Amino acid sequence: MAQLLPGTLDLLILRAVSLGPLHGYGILLRIGQISGNALLIEQGALYPGLFRLVKQGLLKSNWGTSENNRRAKFYELTVTGRKRLQEETDSWNRLAGAIAAALSQQPEEA
Amino acid sequence: MRLFDSLRFRMAAIFHRHQMNAEMDEELCSHIQHRADDLERTGMARAEAERRARIEFGGRLKYKEEIHQSLGNYLLETVWQDVRVSVRQLGKSPAFTIAAVATLTLAIGADAVVFGLMDGLILRPLNVPQQQTLYGTQYGDNPTWQSYPNYLDLRDRNHSFEDLAAFSMALGVGMDTGKDAIASNGFRTSGNYFDVLRMQPYLGRFFHASDENGPNSAPYVVLTYSYWHTRFQDDRSVVGRTVLLNKHPFTVIGVAPPEFVGTLMFITPDFFVPIVNQGEAGGWDAKDRGTQNEVFETFGHLKPGVTLAQATGDVDAVSAYLVKAYPKQIAHHSTVLAHEGLTSFANGVHAFVSGLMVLATLILLAACANLGSLFAARAADRSREVALRLALGSSRTRILRQLFTEAILISLAGATVGVLGSVALLRRLSVWQPISGAPIHLPVTPDAKVYWFALALALVSGFLFGIVPVRQVLRANPYEIVKAGSSVMAGPRITLRDVLLVVQIAICAVLVTSSFVAVRGLVRSLNSNFGFEPRNTMLAGVNLDMAGYAGEKIPAMQRRMIDALHTIHGVDAVGLVNDYPPLVYDAGTTVSVFKEDATDLKPANAAIIPYRYDISPAYFEAAGTSLLAGRSLSWSDDKNAPAVAVINRDFAEKMFGSLTNAIGRMYKLQDGSRVKVVGVVENGKYQTLTENQQPAMFLPFIYAPVSSAFLVVRSKRDPQELAAAMRNKIRELDAGLPVDSQSWATLLQTVLFPSQVATMALGVMGLMGAMLSITGIFGMAAYSVSKRMRELGIRMALGAKRREVLQAALGRPLKLLVLGSATGLVLGLLATRVLSFIVYQATPKDPMVLGAVIFAMLLLGLVATWIPAQRALAVNPLTLLRED
Numbered sequence: 001m002a003q004l005l006p007g008t009l010d011l012l013i014l015r016a017v018s019l020g021p022l023h024g025y026g027i028l029l030r031i032g033q034i035s036g037n038a039l040l041i042e043q044g045a046l047y048p049g050l051f052r053l054v055k056q057g058l059l060k061s062n063w064g065t066s067e068n069n070r071r072a073k074f075y076e077l078t079v080t081g082r083k084r085l086q087e088e089t090d091s092w093n094r095l096a097g098a099i100a101a102a103l104s105q106q107p108e109e110a
Numbered sequence: 111m112r113l114f115d116s117l118r119f120r121m122a123a124i125f126h127r128h129q130m131n132a133e134m135d136e137e138l139c140s141h142i143q144h145r146a147d148d149l150e151r152t153g154m155a156r157a158e159a160e161r162r163a164r165i166e167f168g169g170r171l172k173y174k175e176e177i178h179q180s181l182g183n184y185l186l187e188t189v190w191q192d193v194r195v196s197v198r199q200l201g202k203s204p205a206f207t208i209a210a211v212a213t214l215t216l217a218i219g220a221d222a223v224v225f226g227l228m229d230g231l232i233l234r235p236l237n238v239p240q241q242q243t244l245y246g247t248q249y250g251d252n253p254t255w256q257s258y259p260n261y262l263d264l265r266d267r268n269h270s271f272e273d274l275a276a277f278s279m280a281l282g283v284g285m286d287t288g289k290d291a292i293a294s295n296g297f298r299t300s301g302n303y304f305d306v307l308r309m310q311p312y313l314g315r316f317f318h319a320s321d322e323n324g325p326n327s328a329p330y331v332v333l334t335y336s337y338w339h340t341r342f343q344d345d346r347s348v349v350g351r352t353v354l355l356n357k358h359p360f361t362v363i364g365v366a367p368p369e370f371v372g373t374l375m376f377i378t379p380d381f382f383v384p385i386v387n388q389g390e391a392g393g394w395d396a397k398d399r400g401t402q403n404e405v406f407e408t409f410g411h412l413k414p415g416v417t418l419a420q421a422t423g424d425v426d427a428v429s430a431y432l433v434k435a436y437p438k439q440i441a442h443h444s445t446v447l448a449h450e451g452l453t454s455f456a457n458g459v460h461a462f463v464s465g466l467m468v469l470a471t472l473i474l475l476a477a478c479a480n481l482g483s484l485f486a487a488r489a490a491d492r493s494r495e496v497a498l499r500l501a502l503g504s505s506r507t508r509i510l511r512q513l514f515t516e517a518i519l520i521s522l523a524g525a526t527v528g529v530l531g532s533v534a535l536l537r538r539l540s541v542w543q544p545i546s547g548a549p550i551h552l553p554v555t556p557d558a559k560v561y562w563f564a565l566a567l568a569l570v571s572g573f574l575f576g577i578v579p580v581r582q583v584l585r586a587n588p589y590e591i592v593k594a595g596s597s598v599m600a601g602p603r604i605t606l607r608d609v610l611l612v613v614q615i616a617i618c619a620v621l622v623t624s625s626f627v628a629v630r631g632l633v634r635s636l637n638s639n640f641g642f643e644p645r646n647t648m649l650a651g652v653n654l655d656m657a658g659y660a661g662e663k664i665p666a667m668q669r670r671m672i673d674a675l676h677t678i679h680g681v682d683a684v685g686l687v688n689d690y691p692p693l694v695y696d697a698g699t700t701v702s703v704f705k706e707d708a709t710d711l712k713p714a715n716a717a718i719i720p721y722r723y724d725i726s727p728a729y730f731e732a733a734g735t736s737l738l739a740g741r742s743l744s745w746s747d748d749k750n751a752p753a754v755a756v757i758n759r760d761f762a763e764k765m766f767g768s769l770t771n772a773i774g775r776m777y778k779l780q781d782g783s784r785v786k787v788v789g790v791v792e793n794g795k796y797q798t799l800t801e802n803q804q805p806a807m808f809l810p811f812i813y814a815p816v817s818s819a820f821l822v823v824r825s826k827r828d829p830q831e832l833a834a835a836m837r838n839k840i841r842e843l844d845a846g847l848p849v850d851s852q853s854w855a856t857l858l859q860t861v862l863f864p865s866q867v868a869t870m871a872l873g874v875m876g877l878m879g880a881m882l883s884i885t886g887i888f889g890m891a892a893y894s895v896s897k898r899m900r901e902l903g904i905r906m907a908l909g910a911k912r913r914e915v916l917q918a919a920l921g922r923p924l925k926l927l928v929l930g931s932a933t934g935l936v937l938g939l940l941a942t943r944v945l946s947f948i949v950y951q952a953t954p955k956d957p958m959v960l961g962a963v964i965f966a967m968l969l970l971g972l973v974a975t976w977i978p979a980q981r982a983l984a985v986n987p988l989t990l991l992r993e994d
Contacts, residue, residue: 024137025144043145043166044173047138048180055181068147072140073133 009041009049011092014058014077014085021062023072024050050075058084134177138170188508192515199516206488207520209885210481214524214571215531216878217470217477222532222564224470228463230540230554237369239308245271245418245447246373246409247425258385258404260432261300267428270421271410275299275306277373278385278406281695282818284656284848285381286354287341291656293848294337296355296381297372301328303382304366306410307373313338314349314364317384328384331360335368337380355383357658373409375459422447437712462868469624469875472617476879478571479614480886482578483607485517487893489579496583509583517576518569525568529561536560578606611890611923612930615967618883619934623963624941625869625876630959632869635862640693641758641794643734644858647824648832649691650851652840654817657847665815667843672726672821674839680827685729688811688819692723694857698797703765703807704778711782718764720757720805721796724814730756730791732822740773740789747788747810754810756789761805785809799862822854829853880970883930887974891923895978899985907987919982920975931967938963 016022016030024046031041053059058081066072077085142163149159200207238244247264256264258276265274277299284291297303304316312335321328331353333342342348351362360383372379385405412421425445489496496509536556652671654664668686675684690697702716723729727743730736738759747754757765762772772787779785785807796804811819825832833851840849859866895902902915910918 023140023144025141042168043141044138044168044170045176047134047141047173048176051177052180066140066144068144070140070143070147071136072144073137 008092009045010053011085011088012039012041013046013049013053013075014081014088017059017075017077018082018085021064021074021076023064023066023074025072026066027075053081057081131174134174135170138167138173142167188511189515192512193519195512196516196519200519203488206484210484210520211523211527213477213480213882213885214521214568215527216881217474217528218521218525218564218567218571219528219532219535220875220878221470221474221567222529222560223535224463224466225563226532226536226554226556226560227539228467229557229559230536231375231459231463236373236375237371240411241449243411244307244409245412245421245449246407247445247447256405256408261405261408263432264408264425264428265300267431268421268424270412270416270424272413273302273306274408274410275303276385276405276408277303278404279374279377279379280383282651282653282656282850284354284356284653285341286357287351288353291354291846291848292341293653293656293850294341294380295377296331296383297374297379298385298387299382301384301386304332307370308411309367309370311364312367313346314362316364316366322384322386324386326387328386329358329360330363330384331355332364332366332382333362334366334371334378334380334382336371336378338365341380356653356655358387360387374407418447437710437714466871466875469621469872472621473875473878473882474567474571476614476617476621476882476886478574479610479617480575480882480889481517481520481571482575483610483614483886484889485513485575486579486582486605486607486610487889489513489582493582497587497589501589506584510580513579513583514573514576518572521568521572521575522565525564529564532556532564533560578610581606607890608922608926611886611926612933614886615883615927615930616934616937618879618886619931619963619967620938620941621872621879622876622883622966623935623938623959625872625879626959626962626966627938627956628869628872630956630962632862632866635799638799639792639794640858641735641792641796642692642854644854646826647733647822647854648829648836648851649694649854649857650821650823650836650840650849652819652821652847652849654819654847657844659817664817665812668726668811668815668819670843671840672728674843675821675823675836678823678825678832678835678839680832681823681825683728683731683824685732685822686726686811686819687729687822688724688814688816691733691820691822691854691857692721692794692796693799694820694854702780704780705765706776706778706784708778711778711780713780717777718761718805720761720807723806723808724811724816725808726811729808729822732824734824735791735794738790738792739769740787742789743808743810748812753783753785753813754788755785756791756808757787758791758806759793760803761807762787762790764805880966883967883970884974887923887927887971888978890926891920891975891978892981894923895919895982902982902985903987906985912983915982915985916979920979923975924971927967927971931964931971935960935963935967 012031012035013027016027016034019030022030025043027050028041028043028046031039050059050061054061054075057078059075060078061073061075063071064074142160145163145166146156146159149162150156154162236244261274261276265271265276268274277297280296280298282293283296285294301317301319301322304311305318309316311332314332316332317328317330321330333348338344338348348362349364352359353362354360366382372382412418416424422445425447429445499509500506533556536554540554652668654667659667672684672686675681689699692698699722700719701722702711702713702719704711704715705717708715708717725743727745727747730742737756740756743754743756757772759769762769765777766772766775766787769790772790775787776784777787791808793803794806795801796806821836823832823836827835836851837849840847898919902919905915905918
């Protein structure tokens with residue numbers, strides 16, 4: 001399992017809830033699912049990120065009942081959140097592409 | 111919209127903290143339950159699943175704190191936590207807290223009072239618009255006084271002032287409102303006075319330059335608000351009414367605004383009259399350049415762009431021209447410009463207030479040193495707690511921040527109490543009338559600046575003494591301390607605490623020394639030789655203007671009064687002196703005298719400039735001034751006889767070489783008249799107690815009678831009875847003549863006032879210094895005893911003697927005390943050179959003072975170490991060794 005790059009957790013959270021409202025544990029499971037369980041995320045570390053995103057107005061939250069019939073807080077994307085996810089995804093793809101290109105380049109022998 | 115959301119979120123975060131915490135808890139629990147549900151599905155028992163889920167999740171508290179941090183309300187949250195912890199900590203040791211707060215209350219309170227004085231006296235001497243550009247001229251060598259024509263020339267010829275106003279005093283004027291005449295004090299001002307000050311009347315109108323059309327053209331009077339309030343009971347119909355000033359009718363035209371108390375610091379007038387009215391002042395010649403005491407001070411706003419140096423140069427240039435044009439009348443050497451209001455007192459007030467400021471700052475520093483060492487001791491005692499917190503993962507910054515919070519809390523509490531006390535004191539000072547009957551008051555009204563100052567002081571001092579234990583905490587090794595207990599912190603041989611204690615004791619010794627020097631100086635000045643004997647002497651100020659006397663009637667009436675008072679039973683001698691006797695109200699007139707053969711009688715050629723007193727024949731007997739050679743004056747020395755004078759010893763020595771040489775010799779006065787010396791009297795003090803020996807001459811008052819004089823009555827009778835008898839006698843002569851009699855000793859207060867105030871202030875500071883050093887030494891000694899209880903117990907168990915135990919326990923604090931006291935004593939003696947400007951005869955080379963300071967410091971040491979010493983001696987080795 002790979003360590004998460006700093007700053008990428010927010011992007012993963014946005015991506016996870018873009019498919020529908022989820023509670024905190026659900027987000028964790030969804031990230032595991034979409035990343036093929038390749039990323040290691042401390043369970044508690046999720047929450048400061050969630051609160052920050054709510055504060056930034058990218059997510060909104062509502063209390064509801066979960067599939068296990070328990071009370072849980074559900075997060076979903078706001079309009080700005082969706083826009084931000086698009087932007088961040090584009091910029092991540094550009095960055096990843098650039099880095100991949102840089103790494104695959106064979107050094108020329110002098 | 112987003113901004114609004116974020117704001118709302120933050121507000122919610124702050125105000126619904128509990129709710130938020132509960133919600134977070136619920137959310138995190140819900141997470142753990144969901145995880146446990148999943149684990150349960152894999153076949154785990156519910157209890158085990160929940161346990162596993164909790165472990166996997168990690169520290170809920172930590173994440174909650176991280177959430178707060180991510181929301182940006184981390185700082186507020188922790189500050190609030192620190193405050194709560196600090197309050198709890200301080201509550202646990204109330205004695206320490208009370209001592210610390212009390213120390214700071216005194217120190218910050220003292221600083222706030224002095225700052226209030228500085229603010230009132232120096233920073234805003236007058237309550238008038240744009241006072242920053244308002245400058246007064248201190249003109250010439252003989253401070254401030256000048257003739258009226260001189261003022262007119264200065265006003266018209268200078269290029270620096272927008273306009274120049276002038277004023278002078280009219281003290282002891284009988285104001286008759288129809289019922290009775292009461293002696294009041296006023297300012298006689300130029301017509302443009304209020305316009306130059308840019309002021310608007312509270313009621314009615316002010317007079318203006320256009321009202322002045324030659325002598326006696328403007329019989330108008332403007333009242334000050336407080337006089338209107340007390341004498342006329344806020345009666346608005348007073349405007350337009352006619353009152354009598356020394357029997358001359360004047361029309362009340364207006365009332366000045368409440369905050370305006372004249373243009374001379376410390377002196378509060380009752381009314382203002384245009385200076386062109388001469389009648390009420392006893393008739394003076396507006397064209398006479400030789401009469402120097404018509405205008406006390408001139409002032410005005412500097413034109414925009416004119417610097418202080420340019421203006422001073424400009425006034426000097428005008429003066430140089432005037433000296434050339436009127437060499438006989440004008441001696442002018444240099445000009446000093448100062449912010450109006452303080453001009454005449456600027457030097458003294460600046461010296462006094464800055465001296466106090468230095469002392470108050472020293473007290474605050476001593477208090478900080480004191481609290482710093484207390485805090486260091488506390489931190490050492492709490493090193494176990496600190497170590498535990500460090501071991502449990504608290505950060506050092508967090509611990510330091512908590513210590514600082516404690517320090518700041520204490521200093522804020524101290525500042526709050528201190529500032530309340532000092533504001534109350536300043537309020538009292540501002541309504542205080544130090545000398546009864548004299549229009550003197552301190553214009554200090556505490557404003558917001560005082561509060562800000564105290565707050566700043568609190569923060570700075572809290573930081574200062576909070577910083578002391580920082581190094582201790584930073585160096586603390588949790589492992590070692592938890593293992594070995596706090597006693598492992600033996601530290602270096604000379605600790606920061608030792609240094610702080612020495613500094614503190616040195617500062618306190620400086621304060622104690624200076625207060626002793628001041629007290630000693632005051633005692634000496636009360637017992638020094640004034641050149642007259644103030645005891646058993648009654649003074650009665652009589653202004654014949656108030657009853658309408660003029661011309662030849664004045665000396666005749668004065669002679670009748672002298673004779674009448676002489677018939678009172680028990681009166682030994684009665685004399686009279688024109689204007690004021692020596693050392694009363696800081697008054698004194700100096701004149702130029704010339705050698706007998708001098709021809710060019712301009713001031714620059716004066717041989718000496720003695721004080722001049724115009725006296726009746728029996729004045730010396732009444733005043734108790736002893737005659738050293740020749741004869742006294744007699745009634746036959748009148749205008750028809752050759753002019754004679756009695757001089758003092760200093761005059762004789764400076765002018766004629768020796769005392770015996772002087773009798774029968776001649777000298778010249780400014781007007782060219784020749785005067786023969788018939789007698790020499792002892793030296794004395796004339797205007798201030800601190801003055802160097804000055805020459806003085808005494809002429810028969812009959813040469814130049816004036817209406818305002820003091821009768822000097824020597825009698826051993828009870829002053830109250832005597833005063834009543836004097837009043838009756840004078841009422842028999844003229845029932846309409848107000849007489850105000852007081853003993854000479856009482857009137858000396860005005861000259862003693864500055865040194866009394868200085869002594870009082872220094873005494874208070876000294877007392878505070880003494881208290882601080884007691885708490886400092888006590889704290890140190892008590893701490894050292896309590897730290898070494900075990901060691902002392904062992905020593906006693908092994909047979910140590912009481913003396914040895916005491917030496918072990920208190921040797922160090924006492925050594926530090928001696929070191930600090932010695933340093934402080936030396937510094938204090940150096941500092942008293944400064945004091946000698948304020949306090950008469952403040953000399954550091956006084957064995958009494960040295961002895962007293964050493965004795966006082968020893969006594970303080972004894973008092974402060976007494977309780978810890980008793981504790982050390984009461985050590986019971988058995989119980990002690992059982993404990994711990």
